[in-house]
Amino acid sequence: MHLKKLVLKIMAFIPLVILLDFTAGYLFRFLETKALDNNPQGMVAEFTMWKAEGDMMIFGASEVRGGLIPSLMKNKLGISVFNCGINSQPFYYQYCVINSVLERKKPKVIIWSINTCYLNAPSEEDMNGLSVLNPFYNTNDYCHKVINKKSKYENLKMVSNLYQYNSRIFDLLKNIISKTKETDMGYLARSNSGYKYPTLIRGSEDCGIDSEIADSFVEVIQKCKASNVELILINTPRFENIDNSKNSCYNNLIDICGRYNIPLIREFYNSPIFLNDSTLFLDNIHLNDKGARLFTTLLCDRIKQIREMKYVH
Amino acid sequence: MQKNEIIQKLTLIFRDTFCDPTLDLRDDMTTNDVENWDSLTHMQLITNVENQFGFRFKLKDLNKMKQVGDMITLIESKFDSLTI
Amino acid sequence: MTFSSFNFLLFFPIVVILFNVIPQRGRVWFLLIASYFFYINLMPVFAMLLALVTVSTYLFTRGIANSKSSVGKHRLLVLGIIVIISPLIFFKYFSVVNHVITALLFRCGIHVPLPTISFLQPVGISFYTFMAIGYLIDVYNEEVGFESSIVTVGLFLAFFPILLSGPIERAGNILPQFKKLKRSTDYDLVTGMKMMLWGYFLKLCIADRLGLYVDLTFNNIQTSSGTTLLAASVLFPFQLYADLGGYSLIAIGVARSLGIIVIPNFKRPFFAVSMSELWRRWHMSLIQWLTNYIYTPLSFRLRRWKMGGIVTALMLTFIISGIWHSAELTFFVWGLIQGVFLSIEAVTQKKRTKFKQKFNLNKKPWFILISCVWVFVLFSFSQIFARCGSIGDAFNVLGKILNEHGEIKGISLLIPALFLLSHLLIKDFMDEYFPKKLLLFENKNVIVRHLSYAFILILILTMGVFDSGQFIYFQY
Numbered sequence: 043m044h045l046k047k048l049v050l051k052i053m054a055f056i057p058l059v060i061l062l063d064f065t066a067g068y069l070f071r072f073l074e075t076k077a078l079d080n081n082p083q084g085m086v087a088e089f090t091m092w093k094a095e096g097d098m099m100i101f102g103a104s105e106v107r108g109g110l111i112p113s114l115m116k117n118k119l120g121i122s123v124f125n126c127g128i129n130s131q132p133f134y135y136q137y138c139v140i141n142s143v144l145e146r147k148k149p150k151v152i153i154w155s156i157n158t159c160y161l162n163a164p165s166e167e168d169m170n171g172l173s174v175l176n177p178f179y180n181t182n183d184y185c186h187k188v189i190n191k192k193s194k195y196e197n198l199k200m201v202s203n204l205y206q207y208n209s210r211i212f213d214l215l216k217n218i219i220s221k222t223k224e225t226d227m228g229y230l231a232r233s234n235s236g237y238k239y240p241t242l243i244r245g246s247e248d249c250g251i252d253s254e255i256a257d258s259f260v261e262v263i264q265k266c267k268a269s270n271v272e273l274i275l276i277n278t279p280r281f282e283n284i285d286n287s288k289n290s291c292y293n294n295l296i297d298i299c300g301r302y303n304i305p306l307i308r309e310f311y312n313s314p315i316f317l318n319d320s321t322l323f324l325d326n327i328h329l330n331d332k333g334a335r336l337f338t339t340l341l342c343d344r345i346k347q348i349r350e351m352k353y354v355h
Numbered sequence: 356m357q358k359n360e361i362i363q364k365l366t367l368i369f370r371d372t373f374c375d376p377t378l379d380l381r382d383d384m385t386t387n388d389v390e391n392w393d394s395l396t397h398m399q400l401i402t403n404v405e406n407q408f409g410f411r412f413k414l415k416d417l418n419k420m421k422q423v424g425d426m427i428t429l430i431e432s433k434f435d436s437l438t439i
Numbered sequence: 440m441t442f443s444s445f446n447f448l449l450f451f452p453i454v455v456i457l458f459n460v461i462p463q464r465g466r467v468w469f470l471l472i473a474s475y476f477f478y479i480n481l482m483p484v485f486a487m488l489l490a491l492v493t494v495s496t497y498l499f500t501r502g503i504a505n506s507k508s509s510v511g512k513h514r515l516l517v518l519g520i521i522v523i524i525s526p527l528i529f530f531k532y533f534s535v536v537n538h539v540i541t542a543l544l545f546r547c548g549i550h551v552p553l554p555t556i557s558f559l560q561p562v563g564i565s566f567y568t569f570m571a572i573g574y575l576i577d578v579y580n581e582e583v584g585f586e587s588s589i590v591t592v593g594l595f596l597a598f599f600p601i602l603l604s605g606p607i608e609r610a611g612n613i614l615p616q617f618k619k620l621k622r623s624t625d626y627d628l629v630t631g632m633k634m635m636l637w638g639y640f641l642k643l644c645i646a647d648r649l650g651l652y653v654d655l656t657f658n659n660i661q662t663s664s665g666t667t668l669l670a671a672s673v674l675f676p677f678q679l680y681a682d683l684g685g686y687s688l689i690a691i692g693v694a695r696s697l698g699i700i701v702i703p704n705f706k707r708p709f710f711a712v713s714m715s716e717l718w719r720r721w722h723m724s725l726i727q728w729l730t731n732y733i734y735t736p737l738s739f740r741l742r743r744w745k746m747g748g749i750v751t752a753l754m755l756t757f758i759i760s761g762i763w764h765s766a767e768l769t770f771f772v773w774g775l776i777q778g779v780f781l782s783i784e785a786v787t788q789k790k791r792t793k794f795k796q797k798f799n800l801n802k803k804p805w806f807i808l809i810s811c812v813w814v815f816v817l818f819s820f821s822q823i824f825a826r827c828g829s830i831g832d833a834f835n836v837l838g839k840i841l842n843e844h845g846e847i848k849g850i851s852l853l854i855p856a857l858f859l860l861s862h863l864l865i866k867d868f869m870d871e872y873f874p875k876k877l878l879l880f881e882n883k884n885v886i887v888r889h890l891s892y893a894f895i896l897i898l899i900l901t902m903g904v905f906d907s908g909q910f911i912y913f914q915y
Contacts, residue, residue: 045625045628047625048625048628048629051885054889055889055892055893058889058890058893059893059896062893062897066897066901166906170906173906193445194445195445198445199445202900204897204900204901205900205901205905207901208900208901208902208903208905209901209902209904210901211901211902212851212854212855212902216851374789374792374793374796390801391788391792393715393719394730394734394735394738395715395749395753395781395784395785395788396788397735398735398738398739398742398748398749398752399749401739401742402742402745405742412739414736414739414740415580415581417735417739418580418582
């Protein structure tokens, strides 16, 4: 029966694929180190997980990547600062990297930029974006746990090295071949093209709260405390006038901060200093370089106050 | 009309419709065998055949003609039914 | 589930194995149940609609077959077509018709708030409706005999490989195969899986990667430069080819694994030297359906109008094709444009043929190249209308392409897409002009074959677009 021959052929094909998959894993990891050496500013997740350090480390998404200037903060606060902000990554990414950094090298202070709907359930796009943590799936428990949340069969799919590095090859080659603009300790300055400034948005917000995320949020807070790391949460300025008084997610967040005695610096989020000047903003959510300078200065003053109060008590 | 006559006349019609003066008909010939013979030019062929032979096809006839041999047989039958 | 969901990777081998294990007389039932299971997993409610259309089709074909008078047959045919096509018209065009009626009344000064219901479209309805109508007409024309087993008819309309996106099969081709379902031979399985592998490569690596670039550009027309829009417009037809072509190949491959031969849907469309040839190579099953059931009867009835009849039939056929794709005005315009192109070709056909023959142009490579490029330009021009959300947008894009230039953006999205597309272009080129010269999947050497499969599989795993999250790696 020819089917027997076919089954044998398939059985011969499978080991070939497994071998190639295995080899590919080594190849990709090799390419990764090369890419990280050549262009660390293009490999934000890897750099954060493996190399980033500073007495003060900043975590968050694009709003903080272009919103807080480490060199300025170093001058004002007298400690080394690194900005681990990364574009388009909401809660679960930060959960993974903060926990991992705490295990690798404890900074003195962690600044974590969050938004008013931070504890809301992630969208499919949010979860898909976690692929940036695929390289750490096999070696990091936090990443392993979070990536498996992506879909029902994610743990099966991640068995394959080739799948783990899906689409990464382009990223890696790009970072090996070219260098992007160097950042200021992780800060990437943004400027408006053609003097186009945003217009103010108004409205109100009320996001739901995802209990798994809320629990994981508390987990990070507790880990910071256990590691003796000072955690400060911030809301970056936005060019929007949103009423969050009935926002259950935000209110919950404020509650949690109160409960665990974590300072949440939110006065700059909708302060007139920012809301009256559109030239400080790239768009409704992000500050530009001019805005970042102002925000960094103001925030440093506020941080100094908080830290002084701590020492007094 | 005799079959030879039909084939002769049909060959001329094919040559004219498809702009191929060297075309020779075979029973098993289909649209795949002749350049320019597609559903567009097929309708022109049909009209030319009707005009030259002096009868009208039915829609059902079209579906029955899968190759040239079928067309020849069909034309023959039209003339048979006329003479009978 | 769809072909690109992980569930399907589990569903497919189970179905193939069970199909080959159960006795012959149970196979039709098994495939029917598997097909409904497949459909229910995607859209449970609309499985009922599919069943209803199946029962209607069965009853009307039985009526036509048993009817003694030609008047009776004709009446049943017309009624049957109306009944079967009603759900399609309702679901697809209700909101458009509603909108048009409301607008017309408004123009006359009547403000009547008609109920606006928005609902999901039943997936696959365009395909199985056309298959049902085709079968009905074939029974009427005595092209195909009435199928007395409702299970077989049910399977014909619900057959899971072709249910969602075709190819649109004909009863005469597929019902006989359902009547004698044999075990898959090893050749069936290997051929089928090879087609699936290549199909997945086309869809996940080429179509979806090109789609990232095309979508980004067309969703941001205002901020995209003319050059970027030009690049996206040139790539869009390739995306469509890889998308529907890939999906069709997967469908044909899945069916082939079960020993069932389904008609092909694409035949290297970009090597067509005229628009009419393009339409003999692009979405072939749809064109064959339209030709058999709309163009031929229509042009036949209008043949006394000579060229006028052909042009009318062409315009109507392609307008129907346009609105079959979507109820949007842009697709109507797209269909109209196709009709115009083909009418021009029909009218000038004799002159062009004589001209080409005079200089023996058909054999000259440079002429073939120019013809292919020209056809491609016309086709991508028409596709701009299909891609844009509105006629205004389409004209905006055309304006920008012609007037604005500027930098091309998104190189980091473009390069991987072009790299992957090149595989398809090379393969098609070799298959078209040098068949049998570059054999990889078909190579006699088993090592070459296995390495080729492995290579494509690797490309799929490392470069296929599995989720929209890919986009975040590449920002403008």
